[in-house]
Amino acid sequence: GESVGLHLPTLSVQEGDNSIINCAYSNSASDYFIWYKQESGKGPQFIIDIRSNMDKRQGQRVTVLLNKTVKHLSLQIAATQPGDSAVYFCAENMGLTGGGNKLTFGTGTQLKVEL
């Protein structure tokens, strides 16, 4: 992934609004993508995934869009809640020897939900 400084991109939204977090990935051969949520002092938590043969996938309050032409992912969170405040990372998958998977994480985005 690209290296970034200590200041993450920040998205501030009002409680109840929809949030859109964007991510650019680097490897056109990546076949699988994941969004993770990371709260302070905790490990990344799986939110939603999408395979490269899809362009949209919906979960509970979340939707992931994939545009392979421009190597872009977005995460949409509906009716954002205070508990959604965290850093969000997209990750692209690359297969490894023996069938394992290496995740390459993009630049995180700090989501702040204002009451």
Added chain:
Amino acid sequence: DTGVSQDPRHKITKRGQNVTFRCDPISEHNRLYWYRQTLGQGPEFLTYFQNEAQLEKSRLLSDRFSAERPKGSFSTLEIQRTEQGDSAMYLCASSPQGAAGKQYFGPGTRLTVT
């Protein structure tokens, strides 16, 4: 429903000392991964085990780093002669066979080298 656990959660050590971290994956997950995360960045892949076999190592994993998974269950990550640049969060993740790239992460071990 037991997730991935890591021990210790925090470790402060002096430069030059050796440290060892432990990861217990979700039971029956045969794949185990170590990542390192520095402040403001996403996790970076270090190494991967399938059962007890270490199948992939990143060039980030210098000779001072060694990881083991002797019985195909828990794993340890040892850093010898720690340097201040080793200060980071060390994350462990696991996944079952055939789970594509979906990995379940532990809470991490925060290492501070003084």
